[in-house]
Amino acid sequence: MQINDLVKGNKKFREARFSKYETDLKQLSKDGQNPDILFIGCSDSRVTPELVLDTKPGDMFTLRNVGNFVPPYNPDNDYHGSSAVIEYAVCVLGVKHIIVCGHSHCGACKSLYQDLGDSPDLINIKKWLELGKKAKEYTLLATVDKENKEQLYRTTEKVSIVYQMENLLTFPYIVQKIKNKELQIHGWYYKIEDGTIEYYDGTDCTFKPLEEYKSNAQQ
Incomplete structure (x- = not known):
């Protein structure tokens, strides 16, 4: 290209x-725009939300970054690009849904298991990847074959989605809107290789085919 x-x-x-x-x-x-959905996805060039979900202009407010990570709420008056997008979507646009969408073969999750060295050129990447540390730690403690690297990475990708959803709950205005039943948080997992999506079912902590999702479920 x-x-x-x-x-x-x-x-x-x-x-x-x-x-x-x-x-x-x-x-x-x-x-002006009036989207109901904030889509948080990965910057990966293989992830194409509008194509995968068949949306049109105005349907979704989109945040894409490395690993579809969500930094915890931090009101320190510094520069916070991802948090600014979340704040604008929730507090200004009044979205009704936030989707955290991870994906298979995620380079960020794979990098959690690699030594990136001491190059100053990667300082921001290494700091950002700390947002995936809990997902890595949990995956290593889980009953997963650690010698099977692909299984390890796939599990980490899904676990990370759950932790990013938890990070959203550190934002006070998000918690308040959820309590008021004005906002729902969803965790999705997109498989690049076949185009399917799984959703996180918080009732039994598993990922299920998106076709089984019930629109009135509080995911």
Whole structure:
């Protein structure tokens, strides 16, 4: 993929696909956005939320970062990009759902088991990966074959989703909206290799096929 391919892609979009969304986009331009969903996903180039979920412009407010991690609430008046997105989505846009969507073959979760060395060029990555430390520790204590690296990574990916959901509960305004039944948190796991999604069922702490999800369930 080259920059020229993106230029051609935009031309193709305007000529062949823009008309499909033109009415929606004009309305959104006039009235502003009003999404019901905050989607927290990974920056991985293989994860394409709009494609996978067949959404249109205005449906989802999206946060993507390394590992779909959620930093704990920290009101220290410093720069917090991910937290700012969450704050805007919940407090300004008033989303009704937050989806934390992890995925298979996640490079961030795999990196938790690798030595990244002492290069100063990776200082921010190494700090960010600390948000996956609990998931790694829990996975290593679980009854999983630690010699089977792929099983270890897949388990870590799913466990991490649960811990990121817990981190969302450190935000006071999120807790309050959940108590008021104005907000729900969901944990999803996307399999790159076959396009399927599993959801986290908090009642028995397992991941189940998304087709079995009940819309009125408090996941």
